[in-house]
Amino acid sequence: MAGAQSEVADLLSDLIRIDTTNTGDSATSAGERKAAEWVAAKLDEVGIDSVIHESEPGRANLVARIEGTNRDRPALLVHGHLDVVPADPAEWSVHPFSGEQRDGYVWGRGAVDMKDMDAMTLALVRDWARTGVKPDRDIVLAFVADEEAGGRKGAHFMVDHHADLFEGCTEAISEVGGFSITVRDDLRLYLVQTAEKGLAWMKLTAQGRPGHGSFVHEDNAVTRLAEAIARIGSTRLPTVLTPPMREFLDAVSDAYGVEIDPNDPDEALARLGSISRMIGAALRNTANPTMLDAGYKTNVIPGSASATVDGRFLYGQEAEFEKQLDELLGEGVSREWITYDQAVETTFDGPSVDLMVQALQAEDPGARAVPFTMSGGTDAKSFETLGMRCFGFSPLKLPADLDFASLFHGIDERISIDSMQFGIRVLDRFLRQA
Numbered sequence: 120m121a122g123a124q125s126e127v128a129d130l131l132s133d134l135i136r137i138d139t140t141n142t143g144d145s146a147t148s149a150g151e152r153k154a155a156e157w158v159a160a161k162l163d164e165v166g167i168d169s170v171i172h173e174s175e176p177g178r179a180n181l182v183a184r185i186e187g188t189n190r191d192r193p194a195l196l197v198h199g200h201l202d203v204v205p206a207d208p209a210e211w212s213v214h215p216f217s218g219e220q221r222d223g224y225v226w227g228r229g230a231v232d233m234k235d236m237d238a239m240t241l242a243l244v245r246d247w248a249r250t251g252v253k254p255d256r257d258i259v260l261a262f263v264a265d266e267e268a269g270g271r272k273g274a275h276f277m278v279d280h281h282a283d284l285f286e287g288c289t290e291a292i293s294e295v296g297g298f299s300i301t302v303r304d305d306l307r308l309y310l311v312q313t314a315e316k317g318l319a320w321m322k323l324t325a326q327g328r329p330g331h332g333s334f335v336h337e338d339n340a341v342t343r344l345a346e347a348i349a350r351i352g353s354t355r356l357p358t359v360l361t362p363p364m365r366e367f368l369d370a371v372s373d374a375y376g377v378e379i380d381p382n383d384p385d386e387a388l389a390r391l392g393s394i395s396r397m398i399g400a401a402l403r404n405t406a407n408p409t410m411l412d413a414g415y416k417t418n419v420i421p422g423s424a425s426a427t428v429d430g431r432f433l434y435g436q437e438a439e440f441e442k443q444l445d446e447l448l449g450e451g452v453s454r455e456w457i458t459y460d461q462a463v464e465t466t467f468d469g470p471s472v473d474l475m476v477q478a479l480q481a482e483d484p485g486a487r488a489v490p491f492t493m494s495g496g497t498d499a500k501s502f503e504t505l506g507m508r509c510f511g512f513s514p515l516k517l518p519a520d521l522d523f524a525s526l527f528h529g530i531d532e533r534i535s536i537d538s539m540q541f542g543i544r545v546l547d548r549f550l551r552q553a
């Protein structure tokens with residue numbers, strides 16, 4: 120693995136320098152084609168063929184298949200997105216698309232989300248190809264567009280139009296999981312993502328009687344909407360412990376030697392530091408008001424007012440979430456989904472999970488792997504529809520004091536080169552046998 124470990128930082132720097140900002144609008148997004156062609160060239164250098172399919176001009180998705188020695192076994196998918204969220208250079212210590220290497224870190228937009236995993240995967244399969252390593256089962260690689268805007272032009276498109284490329288894939292690994300939280304010197308929790316919340320972005324519309332702003336007026340759409348979103352925004356929905364989070368909390372309880380109140384686990388979670396903001400959201404359905412739109416003149420009461428709310432529901436909680444919302448909305452306020460995507464969940468067991476656990480422990484004797492539910496969404500939602508069990512497993516042994524959660528979409532996003540080298544060693548162990 121020496122070759123892979125020595126080139127991963129440079130691969131990541133090169134990939135960060137290809138600006139693949141996804142604004143959510145194809146007219147202003149760029150770079151995905153260039154990035155996919157760059158990946159294709161890196162694979163081609165070592166004799167791995169790939170295909171690129173575009174959903175729209177420039178929105179490129181690359182797939183390659185590495186044949187395993189045991190072709191009777193089902194395949195495993197490693198997927199990563201090539202797009203990144205925007206970054207404002209004025210806010211950064213280094214230019215976000217410089218890919219600068221400094222103090223043992225690679226800096227730039229995408230360094231943790233998720234060009235790091237893209238580079239680790241590439242470095243590993245290039246090393247395999249150069250040294251003649253073949254995995255046991257087929258490994259399918261997918262480098263896709265548009266994840267940061269919901270994946271319609273990336274993973275969703277590939278699943279809808281090129282499902283044949285994923286033939287035989289029963290399991291998938293990708294981003295947001297496999298990273299460490301340091302409990303103490305000889306104990307680190309590695310969070311493997313086994314579930315993702317569903318996404319229910321909605322528009323609320325309040326109706327009322329339009330009228331003159333100077334009159335006595337008791338049927339005001341703006342007031343009605345404001346009351347509804349105030350209720351939604353200030354209500355903490357009840358805790359629901361799904362299987363992965365139950366297991367996760369047990370592990371936290373064990374690791375820190377604390378009792379966790381199942382009705383109020385948030386206090387115990389605070390021990391995990393900044394990552395608790397992400398984890399805490401996986402203990403309940405959430406709904407956060409995000410945009411408001413009403414009226415056109417100070418002295419005119421409008422007949423309607425609207426707002427958007429970012430709703431996220433746990434696996435199996437769709438119906439309950441709708442009930443919770445309707446209780447909060449009140450009279451005269453209606454809701455409609457703007458964007459809706461399923462929640463996914465698999466179990467933390469089976470031969471592949473055992474191998475993840477073993478691979479982590481072989482590289483870090485203090486590793487304890489635990490499942491968790493991701494509060495956001497990834498392309499796993501798309502690939503799950505083809506029947507794959509999806510895991511967030513991009514292994515990284517992180518420095519104990521690093522505020523990892525804040526680096527996702529954050530300013531000065533960066534990844535330590537050591538962490539990626541560790542990740543390559545774990546992935547090598549895992550993917551060879553998985």
Ligand SMILES: [Zn+2]
Pocket residue numbers: 200232233266294
């Ligand atoms: Zn991502």
